[in-house]
Amino acid sequence: MTIPTRHDWTTEEIQTLLELPLMDLLWQAQTVHREANPGYRVQLASLLSVKTGGCEEDCSYCSQSIHNSSDVSGFEAQMRVEPVLERARAAKEAGADRFCMGWAWREIRDGKQFEAMLEMVRGVKGMGMEACVTAGMLTDDQAERLADAGLTAYNHNLDTSPEHYDKIISTRTYEDRLETLQRVRKAGVTLCSGGIIGIGETLRDRASMLQVLASMNPHPESVPVNGLVAVEGTPLEGQQPFEPLELVRMVATARILMPHARVRLSAGREQLSREAQILCLQAGADSIFYGDLLLTTGNPDVEADRQLLADAGVQANWQNNASSLVNQAPAST
Ligand code: SAM
Ligand code: DTB
Ligand code: SF4
Secondary structure, rough: OOOOOOOOOOOOHHHHHHOHHHHHHHHHHHHHHHHHHOOOEEEEEEEEEEOOOOOOOOOOOOEEOOOOOOOOOOOEEEEHHHHHHHHHHHHHHOOOOOOOOOOOOOOOOOHHHHHHHHHHHHHHHOOOOOOEEEOOEOOOHHHHHHHHOOOOOOEOOOEOOOOOOHHHOOOOOHHHHHHHHHHHHOOOEEEEEEEOOOOOOOOOHHHHHHHHOOOOOOOOOOEEEEOOOOOOOOOOOOOOOOOOHHHHHHHHHHHOOOOOOOOEEEEHHOOHHHHHHHHHHHHHEEEEEEEOOOOOOEOOOOOHHHHHHHHHHEEEHHHHHHOOOOOOOOOOO
């Protein structure tokens, strides 16, 4: 069977998938995933916040917005090139094959800091890893310069549906977001774009966001699925925790809609049991963030993740170059 790639999914069809009995949804997702990724290979991506806090946007989930009162004073506000590359080297040694760098900016500005960003991208690529940047809006020229530096992917999430968007962010529009993605695509850099669950959205909103992603042609190469990390000091701090099986449903549906995208099980893993994470891998997630920190919040530690992957019997992409995962014994006896 060859999996058909469609760009004409309707929101109704997608909502129907999200609402399927879980076993039926998992069966469909697995059928697609087994064909698209027969080895169940999982990419390990490490994240680093290069520029932390002080962002002018008012994203209501984010610890780094000046509109919120979260404490990010423990982080270095702006890292320099060499320490960033040292962290990239360490991530590679630990087994990551993608290094993602974040800047808490509304948009990229030209100047010293942008030149440093380009140097970081060249450095990460020079180590043989994929390089990803997330830094807000950008111009065509900046996108081209990032492409010339060798950038693999630019992360810019839709976060939620067009309908729910203005309840979450008021300082930029959905249209701004889509335009940035088009600029990135035009420059020949791959797209990393996804969203968050647990931010007060309805099932319809989830379907609607997935519809926007699935109607892109080509599909984004990478689709992060985040569960809200309710950070103190943000308007969403008191939000009801997301239901783990809802995250499984999002992953499974994203896999069915975008068979060849990397579906990234992103923020929120600390709130998931090992079993729920394994269900996500089974449902079609083929990447995790690897390393003890996301940007400003925690992530499962490296040893726990190695054990998780070994217990799930999935292979990390880099496995051919490293031995530690291959030799890891299952946790249970
Ligand atoms: N400033 C850039 C931007 O917004 O595109 C890049 C950094 S931003 C932190 C990257 C993405 O992380 C957001 O779009 C959002 O989807 C996700 N994110 C941020 N804070 C989160 C949280 N508390 N819980 C879950 N996901 C979060
Ligand atoms: C994405 O979708 N999730 C990552 C990455 N892209 C940049 C970021 C998650 C951030 C979680 C909250 C924090 O650590 O501050
Ligand atoms: Fe946070 Fe990015 Fe929004 Fe700034 S633009 S507040 S860094 S999510």
